[in-house]
Amino acid sequence: MCNELAFRVAAPDDLPALWxxxxxxxxxxxxxxxxxxxxETWLAAAPSDGFRHLLRQGHAIVAEQGRNIVGYTVVDVGERELEALFVAPDHFRRGCGSQLLAxxxxxxxxxxxxTxxxxxxxxxxxxxxxxxxELLAIDDYAHRSGVRLKRGVMQKSLKISRRSS
Ligand SMILES: CC(C)(COP(=O)(O)OP(=O)(O)OC[C@H]1O[C@@H](n2cnc3c(N)ncnc32)[C@H](O)[C@@H]1OP(=O)(O)O)[C@@H](O)C(=O)NCCC(=O)NCCS
Incomplete structure (x- = not known):
């Protein structure tokens, strides 16, 4: 298990490590x-302006082990969407993705x-x-790189815990 992980808000400077x-x-x-x-066409795409914007907004979280980033997640609040969740291969299946998703x-x-x-x-x-x-559908979508990729369209109802201001 990845018990030793630390989590923090990602900074724009983290972008190369995340990519x-x-x-x-x-x-x-x-x-x-x-x-x-x-x-390969999908992966060759550079980070979008939208992705950079989400980083600047502070809506990305990184998981670190020591000084190394081992995974990250990004939420697009405007779109109510989980934009990204990736774990470094040497940390697969050790609970890192689950902790980031939480x-x-x-x-x-x-x-x-x-939702x-x-x-x-x-x-x-x-x-x-x-x-x-919940898996709503499996469809084809056009990625901005030009390729069409299959994806699972999924959703989950969340418990509300609005930040008190
Ligand atoms: C998908 C991903 C984020 C999962 O992160 P992870 O740290 O490996 O996952 P966890 O260890 O937290 O997994 C928890 C549980 O989820 C399920 N699970 C995780 N990865 C799975 C996989 N590839 N296939 C089936 N079940 C999986 C299992 O039930 C697992 O529990 P178990 O290991 O006790 O069986 C990670 O593997 C990843 O980055 N994959 C490549 C990039 C990617 O596809 N990202 C998602 C883009 S939408």
């Missing part, structure tokens, strides 16, 4: 679920989100089902 984890995690786990060329849900709940939606990579659908997300 590296995204690409490494997806290359290991999404391979076999997507055509190799489509996967923090993302807490952040979302504090922001008043009642959190997400687009799950096909390889991650079982992870979200194990965390009480």
């Amino acid at each position: 590296s984890i995204r690409n490494r995690a997806a290359r290991v786990q999404c391979a076999g679920h997507y055509p190799p060329a489509a996967l 923090r993302a849900e807490e952040l979302a709940s504090q922001e008043g989100i009642v 959190l939606t997400l687009s799950a990579a096909l390889n991650a659908i079982d992870f979200y089902l194990a965390h009480d997300y």
